[in-house]
Amino acid sequence: MFWQQVFNGLSAGGIYALIAVGFSLIYSIMRYINLAHGSLIMIGAYIGYAVVTATNFPLIPALLAAAAGTAIVSVIVERLAFRPIRVRGVSTLYILVSSMVVSILLQNLVMVIFGPSFRTLPQLVSDVPVVTHPINIARLDFYMMIVVVLSLVSLNFVLYRTKAGRAMRAVSFNPKAAALMGVNTDRVVSLAFALAGALAGIAGIFLGIKYSVYPQLGELILKGFVASVFGGLGSVAGAVVGGLALGVIEVFLIAYGSSSFSPVMIYALLVLILLLRPRGILGRIVEDKV
Amino acid sequence: MSQATGARFEFHNLTKAFGGLVAVNDVTVEAVAGGITGIIGSNGAGKSTVFNLISGFYKPDAGQVLLEGQDLTGRQPHEIAAAGVGRTFQNIRLFQGMSVLDNVRTALHRSLDYNVFHALLRLPKIRSEEKRAEEAALEALELVGMLEAKELTGSSLPYGLQRRLEIARALAMKPKILLLDEPAAGLNPGEVADLVNLIRSINAKLGLTILVIEHHMDLVASLCQKVFAMNFGQVIAGGTLAEVQNDPAVLEAYLGKGASHA
Numbered sequence: 001m002f003w004q005q006v007f008n009g010l011s012a013g014g015i016y017a018l019i020a021v022g023f024s025l026i027y028s029i030m031r032y033i034n035l036a037h038g039s040l041i042m043i044g045a046y047i048g049y050a051v052v053t054a055t056n057f058p059l060i061p062a063l064l065a066a067a068a069g070t071a072i073v074s075v076i077v078e079r080l081a082f083r084p085i086r087v088r089g090v091s092t093l094y095i096l097v098s099s100m101v102v103s104i105l106l107q108n109l110v111m112v113i114f115g116p117s118f119r120t121l122p123q124l125v126s127d128v129p130v131v132t133h134p135i136n137i138a139r140l141d142f143y144m145m146i147v148v149v150l151s152l153v154s155l156n157f158v159l160y161r162t163k164a165g166r167a168m169r170a171v172s173f174n175p176k177a178a179a180l181m182g183v184n185t186d187r188v189v190s191l192a193f194a195l196a197g198a199l200a201g202i203a204g205i206f207l208g209i210k211y212s213v214y215p216q217l218g219e220l221i222l223k224g225f226v227a228s229v230f231g232g233l234g235s236v237a238g239a240v241v242g243g244l245a246l247g248v249i250e251v252f253l254i255a256y257g258s259s260s261f262s263p264v265m266i267y268a269l270l271v272l273i274l275l276l277r278p279r280g281i282l283g284r285i286v287e288d289k290v
Numbered sequence: 291m292s293q294a295t296g297a298r299f300e301f302h303n304l305t306k307a308f309g310g311l312v313a314v315n316d317v318t319v320e321a322v323a324g325g326i327t328g329i330i331g332s333n334g335a336g337k338s339t340v341f342n343l344i345s346g347f348y349k350p351d352a353g354q355v356l357l358e359g360q361d362l363t364g365r366q367p368h369e370i371a372a373a374g375v376g377r378t379f380q381n382i383r384l385f386q387g388m389s390v391l392d393n394v395r396t397a398l399h400r401s402l403d404y405n406v407f408h409a410l411l412r413l414p415k416i417r418s419e420e421k422r423a424e425e426a427a428l429e430a431l432e433l434v435g436m437l438e439a440k441e442l443t444g445s446s447l448p449y450g451l452q453r454r455l456e457i458a459r460a461l462a463m464k465p466k467i468l469l470l471d472e473p474a475a476g477l478n479p480g481e482v483a484d485l486v487n488l489i490r491s492i493n494a495k496l497g498l499t500i501l502v503i504e505h506h507m508d509l510v511a512s513l514c515q516k517v518f519a520m521n522f523g524q525v526i527a528g529g530t531l532a533e534v535q536n537d538p539a540v541l542e543a544y545l546g547k548g549a550s551h552a
Contacts (some may be wrong), residue, residue, distance in 0.1 A: 162416065163395075163402045163423070170385045170396040177383035179367035180345060180376075182400035182463060 005255050008246060011141040014148035018203040019224035020231065020239035022196035028190050029172040035099040036077055038221025039106040041198055044070040044204025044211045049121055056123040059124045060128065063147065066205040067198040074197025075190050077102055103218065111215045121205075121215045138244055144206050151202055152240060155195060159236070168192055212264040226270050232280030241281055248272070253255020255287040296324025297358050297374065297466035297499045304343055304353035313339045315523040317353070319468065320503075321516075326500045328468050328514035330507075332544075336523040337503040338380060341471050345377050346370040346375070357466060376465030378456040380472040380503075384444040391440040392453055394427040397462035401426075431464035431494070434488060450481040451536055454488065461492065468492075470502040474509050486512055507531075519543075 026034045047069040052062050064234045078091065107260060125140040159165035168179040171188045180187050207217060223246060226285070228234075230241025253262040293397075300320040314336045321327040329337050342348045346367040351457050355362045362370050387395050387472050404416045410421055431437050434454040439447065447455060452471060460468055469490070474482045486509055493500055504510050510517060511531055517526045519540045527537035534540055 008400070058439050103453050122373065141406075161420075163404070163420075166392060166396050169388060169392075173387060174383045177379070177381040178349065178396065180371050180398040181459065182368050182371040183396065184366075184368045 003243040005169065005251050006060055007137065007141070007279030009144060009248030009251035012251060013244035014145055014228045015203050015206055015243075016223050017243025018148055018151060018239045018248050019201045020227035020243045021155065021216070022203075023221070024228045024231075024234055024239040025155075025192055025196050025199075025222045025229070027235065029168060030082075030086075030095075030189065031094075032082075032095045033099070034082075034196075035096065035104040035221075036081075036106065037196065037200060038218030039087075039098075039103040039226065040070050040074050040077075040200035041204040041207065041220060042215065042216075043073050043106060043216035044210035045217050046114060046204075047201065048205030048208050049114075049119055049213045050223055052124065054119055056122075059143065062124065063202060063205055066201040069199070070201025071194040071197035072202065074193045074200065078189060083189070086128075086189075102290070104171055107215050107218065116215060117255040121209050122211055122215065140210060142168075147202060151199060155199070156235070158195070162201070164188070164191055177181055218240065226266060228280075229270060230273060230280055233282070238280050245281065296497050297376065298323045299357050299467045299499050299501070301340075301344065301355045302353055304340065304355070305351045306343055306348055307340060307351055307448060312525050314343060314350075317520070317523070317525050319510065319518050319525065320527070321499050322502050323499055323514045324493075326489070326513045328510045328517040329501065329503045329520060330505070330510060330517060330534070331552045335520040337520055338471055339523075340520075341377060341469050341503065343372070344469060345375060347358055364421040368400075371407035371463060371465075374466030375465075376460035376463050376467070378453070378460055378471055378473060380475055382452045384452055384455060384459075386443070386445040388444055389440070390431065390436065390442050390444060390447070391424070391427055393444050393455055394430050394459050394462045397422050397430075397459045398423040398426055400463070427462055430458045433461055433492065435461075438466035449476055450478075450484070453477065453481075457488070457492070461496075465498070467499040467501065470500065470504075472503050472505065474504060474506040482506060482509060485509070489513055 019037070021042075023034065023037045026032070026037070044066045048062050048066040052058055056163050057065065081285050083100045085094045085098060121265060125143060128139060130137040130139055130142045159168060167178060167183045167188050168191065170181065170183060171185050178188070190251045204217070207220065224252045227242040227246045229242070230245055231238025231240065245268070250262055253265050257265065298321075302318045304314055304317045314406050315484070317336070317340060319327070319329065319340075329340065331337050339348065343350045343353075343535050344362075346362075346365055346369070349364050353363070354435055356375060360373065361372055362375070365373070386397060388396075402419050412538075428437065434457055436451065436458060439451060444452065444455065447484055456468070457473070473485055473489070477485060489500065489502070490513060492498060500515065502510075514531060516529065516535045517531045518525050519537070520526065521543040525541040526543060527534045529537075
């Protein structure tokens with residue numbers, strides 16, 4: 001029973017990690033909080049829903065479509081809503097407000113197109129568990145974990161082994177100096193938003209498959225906030241640790257406490273962390289941005 | 291690291307106003323091709339603004355920046371850098387949390403011929419390209435004598451080495467001209483002497499056209515073939531250091547009216 005709960009926690013936590021990593025990536029490079037990140041998750045879920053219902057695509061093409069589609073939406077949002085404010089060099093507070101507006105806008109746009117009702121994706125993954133002993137591993141959870149690990153490993157590879165990643169890290173430390181090194185900072189920012197969007201899209205379609213698709217799905221970004229603060233805001237590694245930790249804690253609170261009490265405890269824990277260790281679990285690596 | 295020796299670099303009638311304040315007013319400077327040219331002047335004379343206009347952080351209201359006859363005026367900073375203008379900052383701007391080697395490798399961004407898709411597919415090309423970048427970066431570090439420090443983090447370096455790293459980073463782009471913004475600021479006399487030797491050796495080895503803003507008259511005296519003096523956004527004198535130091539306008543600006551008649 002114990003290990004089963006740990007597994008369930010890691011499975012949920014993997015999705016929180018994807019959300020938190022995308023959110024942290026933008027924060028660490030741009031130093032602003034993108035409140036529209038939640039809506040991107042919701043967009044990913046709807047793209048997945050639309051693609052699957054229209055074409056009957058199996059899981060992998062549907063995942064790729066959701067990731068690519070959400071990445072494009074994310075880049076467009078940055079172009080239209082954040083870049084004009086950024087180049088004017090005014091306070092990032094305006095970007096915060098702009099991202100909130102974008103979030104509401106996207107939510108309402110989806111409501112107009114798809115209506116406010118809850119929708120479910122057709123079953124993309126069979127019900128037959130991968131193993132049942134010693135713990136029960138559902139096929140969906142199993143695939144989800146593989147995809148989460150692959151996404152995070154790829155992101156790490158891009159950030160630390162390629163020139164684009166090096167450019168992103170350079171921009172996060174000093175955009176002006178990066179530009180002087182011949183780095184097109186606008187392009188780096190677009191790439192960061194594309195990556196964050198792709199991760200949000202993947203998280204979105206999995207949430208859609210596991211639960212359901214609805215316009216307020218983006219509110220799950222709150223879990224992403226909590227996860228990134230747990231791990232240390234602005235640290236990508238911290239976001240992964242924070243996401244997994246949040247998933248496990250949540251599952252245990254529900255299993256051994258009560259499901260209605262769990263959110264209360266989670267947010268109480270958040271306040272406690274902010275009071276006692278505001279830099280988060282991996283706070284000491286906050287300096288190593290991106 | 292051989293490049294076209296002694297690039298011609300000049301800017302004409304550069305002007306920039308911030309609101310009502312004319313920070314740079316009709317400034318024309320022609321750098322010594324393959325040599326070292328100095329820009330001197332008190333704080334607020336507009337020297338750094340000139341560099342920011344050249345490297346594209348500010349757009350000039352008027353004037354022209356020409357590198358080997360190519361007009362760079364008003365382009366984006368990354369385009370100007372790619373065209374061959376390397377620079378360092380008065381207040382050091384390293385990528386603090388990155389290693390010395392990665393700091394320099396970032397400067398090779400443009401010259402690396404692969405994109406994210408190559409990288410994700412792990413094509414062999416990226417390995418060979420990254421290898422080339424590492425070699426070029428090591429070459430630049432060797433030029434400034436920092437090979438041993440390659441694994442250290444930028445922020446852990448002493449100030450003098452941070453300056454050197456900034457110079458190595460600029461050199462790794464194989465620029466045609468190098469702009470040094472107060473390279474001796476914050477250095478102790480020993481470090482200044484080392485820096486003078488470093489700039490001289492880079493200039494000699496690469497035949498690089500160098501433009502330097504400086505307060506340290508010793509550094510200017512031992513390095514610059516030609517000097518321009520600025521005051522209140524304007525060039526008030528140009529020539530050898532001796533000529534400039536004895537120019538009536540300079541004496542008046544530094545010592546007050548009447549000094550030149552004394």
